[in-house]
Amino acid sequence: MVGKVLGEKAELRSRIKELSGVINVVVAEVNSLSLAEQKAIVETNWPETQKKHETEEKKLSPLPNADKYTKIVTRFSPNPDCVLHLGSARAILLSHEYARMYNGKFILRFEDTDPKIKRPALKFYDSIRQDLKWLGCTVDEEYIQSDRLPIYYEYTEKLVGDGNAYVCECPSEEFRKKTIAMQACPCRDLPAGEHLERWHRMLTGGYTEGQAVVRVKTDLQNPNPAVRDWPALRVIDTQKYPHPRVGSKYIVWPLYNLAAGLDDHLMGMTHIIRGKEHYTNMVRQKYMYDYLGWTYPEAIHYGRLKITGADLSKSKIVAGIKAGTYAGFDDPRLGTFAALRKRGIQPESIKKMIIDVGTKSNDVTLSWENLFSYNRKILDAASARYFFVSQPLELKVLMVPKVFNAKLPLHPEKPEQGFREYIITPESEDKSVSFWVSKKDVETMEPEKIFRLMELFNVKIENKTGCLVTAKFASESYEDVRKIKVQLIQWLPKGTEFPAQVVMPDALVTEGFAEADCKKLKPDAIIQFERFGFVRVNEVGEKLVAYYAHK
RNA sequence: GCUCCGGUAGUAUAGUCCGGUCAAGUAUACUGGCCUUUCGAGUCGGCGACCCGGGUCCGAAUCCCGGCCGGAGCACCA
Numbered sequence: 001m002v003g004k005v006l007g008e009k010a011e012l013r014s015r016i017k018e019l020s021g022v023i024n025v026v027v028a029e030v031n032s033l034s035l036a037e038q039k040a041i042v043e044t045n046w047p048e049t050q051k052k053h054e055t056e057e058k059k060l061s062p063l064p065n066a067d068k069y070t071k072i073v074t075r076f077s078p079n080p081d082c083v084l085h086l087g088s089a090r091a092i093l094l095s096h097e098y099a100r101m102y103n104g105k106f107i108l109r110f111e112d113t114d115p116k117i118k119r120p121a122l123k124f125y126d127s128i129r130q131d132l133k134w135l136g137c138t139v140d141e142e143y144i145q146s147d148r149l150p151i152y153y154e155y156t157e158k159l160v161g162d163g164n165a166y167v168c169e170c171p172s173e174e175f176r177k178k179t180i181a182m183q184a185c186p187c188r189d190l191p192a193g194e195h196l197e198r199w200h201r202m203l204t205g206g207y208t209e210g211q212a213v214v215r216v217k218t219d220l221q222n223p224n225p226a227v228r229d230w231p232a233l234r235v236i237d238t239q240k241y242p243h244p245r246v247g248s249k250y251i252v253w254p255l256y257n258l259a260a261g262l263d264d265h266l267m268g269m270t271h272i273i274r275g276k277e278h279y280t281n282m283v284r285q286k287y288m289y290d291y292l293g294w295t296y297p298e299a300i301h302y303g304r305l306k307i308t309g310a311d312l313s314k315s316k317i318v319a320g321i322k323a324g325t326y327a328g329f330d331d332p333r334l335g336t337f338a339a340l341r342k343r344g345i346q347p348e349s350i351k352k353m354i355i356d357v358g359t360k361s362n363d364v365t366l367s368w369e370n371l372f373s374y375n376r377k378i379l380d381a382a383s384a385r386y387f388f389v390s391q392p393l394e395l396k397v398l399m400v401p402k403v404f405n406a407k408l409p410l411h412p413e414k415p416e417q418g419f420r421e422y423i424i425t426p427e428s429e430d431k432s433v434s435f436w437v438s439k440k441d442v443e444t445m446e447p448e449k450i451f452r453l454m455e456l457f458n459v460k461i462e463n464k465t466g467c468l469v470t471a472k473f474a475s476e477s478y479e480d481v482r483k484i485k486v487q488l489i490q491w492l493p494k495g496t497e498f499p500a501q502v503v504m505p506d507a508l509v510t511e512g513f514a515e516a517d518c519k520k521l522k523p524d525a526i527i528q529f530e531r532f533g534f535v536r537v538n539e540v541g542e543k544l545v546a547y548y549a550h551k
Numbered sequence: 552g553c554u555c556c557g558g559u560a561g562u563a564u565a566g567u568c569c570g571g572u573c574a575a576g577u578a579u580a581c582u583g584g585c586c587u588u589u590c591g592a593g594u595c596g597g598c599g600a601c602c603c604g605g606g607u608c609c610g611a612a613u614c615c616c617g618g619c620c621g622g623a624g625c626a627c628c629a
Contacts, residue, residue, distance in 0.1 A: 058564080058565085058577075058578080061565095077629090078629090079628085079629050081629085111629060113628095113629085114628060114629070116628090117626090117628055117629095118628050118629060168627095172626080172627060175627095180553090209627080210627065212627090213627045214627095215627095222554090223553080223554060223555095224553075224554040224555075224624080224625070225553065225554075225625060226553090226554070226624060226625035226626095227554085227625090231626080231627050232627095233627085234627035235627080236627090253627095255626090255627070255628080255629085256628070256629050259629095260629085275623085276555090276556065276557095276622080276623055276624085277623055277624065277629090278623095278624090278629085279555065279556070279623070279624070280554080280555075280623090280624050280625075281624090281629090283554095283555090301556085301623090303556090303557080303622070303623085304622080304623085308562090353563090356563070356564065356577095356578070356579095357563065357564070358563095358564070358565095360557085360564080361556055361557060361622090361623090362556080362557045362558070362621080362622070363557090363621080363622055363623090364562090364563065364564090365562075365563085366562075366563070367561090367562055367563085367579085367580080369562080369579065369580065370562070370563070370578080370579055370580090372579095373578085373579055373580090374578095374579095376591080376592080377592080380591065380592050380593095381592085385589075385591090387589095408588095412587080412588080412589080412591090412592085413587095413592080413593090452588075454588060454589075455588060456588095478588050481588095482588080487590090488588060488589065488590095489589095490589080528589080528591075529589095530589040530590095530591075531589045531590055531591075532589090532590095533591090534591090551590085551591075
């Protein structure tokens with residue numbers, strides 16, 4: 001309380017002792033009143049304080065030093081060695097979103113400079129482009145690093161010529177021993193001319209894999225051994241490991257820090273948004289920037305994003321597919337964008353979630369619930385409703401007094417979306433009608449219990465035997481059962497069913513019957529099977545195949 | 552081991568730079584009412600957090616020190 005008063009009236013600061021005495025008296029007085037009395041006083045004297053809170057959409061915090069640049073430039077730079085997944089969502093969406101927020105430029109740069117260990121594959125260049133498009137991230141410029149080797153060579157020539165980089169012939173273990181001891185390796189202090197010669201020898205095939213590596217000089221005393229004289233280019237036997245795009249054209253390939261470091265400046269990057277695993281790479285690259293007289297862009301390093309239950313590691317995804325554990329890159333158990341898309345997750349939901357998470361550098365473990373709730377809000381507003389009866393069992397209703405005409409809206413709040421209609425005609429002498437209902441509902445049925453077939457009529461259960469339940473028509477009006485809160489269940493007239501399979505998030509399949517109207521649906525349609533969940537239609541043929549999104 | 556980050560309700564985030572209007576905001580989850588011919592959506596309410604210990608100060612989520620816990624990097628990968 002003292003703080004509050006001082007915050008408003010700073011001039012009282014010198015009279016704190018006096019002030020706190022007064023405040024104590026007032027507080028005691030207020031506390032002696034009941035809550036209702038306190039409220040009444042506030043309302044009569046200061047009605048304007050009773051303002052309503054409104055929730056505004058969460059926005060991204062401003063980019064550091066944004067005003068220093070005339071045009072903000074960001075990039076997303078994947079290695080095309082796998083499909084994209086939720087783990088990349090932060091880099092993609094934040095980079096793109098910031099570019100748009102500042103009316104800047106968003107660049108896609110393929111970092112495919114490792115033909116051997118993290119080998120790119122042609123198909124992924126395109127799948128990445130498609131994923132970005134799906135996410136709503138439009139690319140202003142695209143670069144592929146494997147097209148840019150001459151540029152990297154040019155700058156390497158300069159760095160080596162200036163004595164800021166050197167060609168090291170030491171075996172890596174030898175080199176490591178030296179750096180840990182903060183000592184120069186035998187190559188480091190050789191004259192620049194000698195290194196230029198070695199560099200040319202590298203380019204012309206004078207070294208085989210592992211025999212030589214270009215290193216950028218840093219401070220051997222740098223407290224972090226990982227920073228000391230980092231490797232910049234190495235020799236790859238591209239006869240043995242041809243690059244998928246440029247084959248065996250080059251044998252000297254840049255490493256991450258050289259290629260990305262040069263490109264970030266050359267492409268005019270103002271802000272780099274990437275995972276915190278790259279933090280030391282910034283430290284390393286700054287040495288090179290100093291040699292070249294460049295200033296390093298603003299860098300934001302966010303933490304890893306995990307989602308409970310899903311594996312977001314590229315290697316595990318690839319291994320799982322190879323082993324047949326997963327059906328493919330779009331297996332519903334995976335956190336790939338392909339899988340999310342197949343399940344009917346809207347890109348807008350992912351975007352909201354990522355913006356909500358922001359750019360903090362600690363790791364986050366998201367739960368699917370969060371994503372689903374965003375997605376549900378989008379889907380709920382638009383999706384058509386249908387009945388789906390999972391694991392169908394027969395319900396025979398006797399003594400149906402007349403022909404019923406059921407008209408079911410496709411969307412409860414939007415009648416303009418249309419209806420589906422059923423004409424229910426009692427058959428034979430017992431005036432019976434047979435329906436399909438789901439096993440789950442049948443399990444709760446017992447004699448005498450009343451259920452309502454949604455939008456149709458109420459029935460009283462008579463008998464339950466094996467796979468047949470018999471019931472008796474009870475009444476028609478909903479009002480009759482509304483107050484006693486009977487369970488509304490979904491139903492399908494026997495004979496109208498359309499076989500359906502729903503692939504669940506665990507990849508298991510739920511079999512059942514959908515409404516015949518579902519035959520008209522097109523792949524990609526997202527519908528709600530009432531009381532079952534939202535699903536995305538994958539194919540419509542002899543039967544309906546859909547993927548389960550969420551409740 | 553060495554070098555960096557970071558720790559706010561179950562989860563995630565705002566606030567931390569620049570101490571006071573923070574008895575800590577928001578979303579989601581959970582929960583109660585209302586509404587609703589879906590166990591969905593909507594709506595109104597509720598529950599629930601500043602890692603720990605010291606210090607500075609009239610006043611600390613915020614500043615300082617120590618501890619604990621979590622994460623990242625330490626490749627001729629990106």
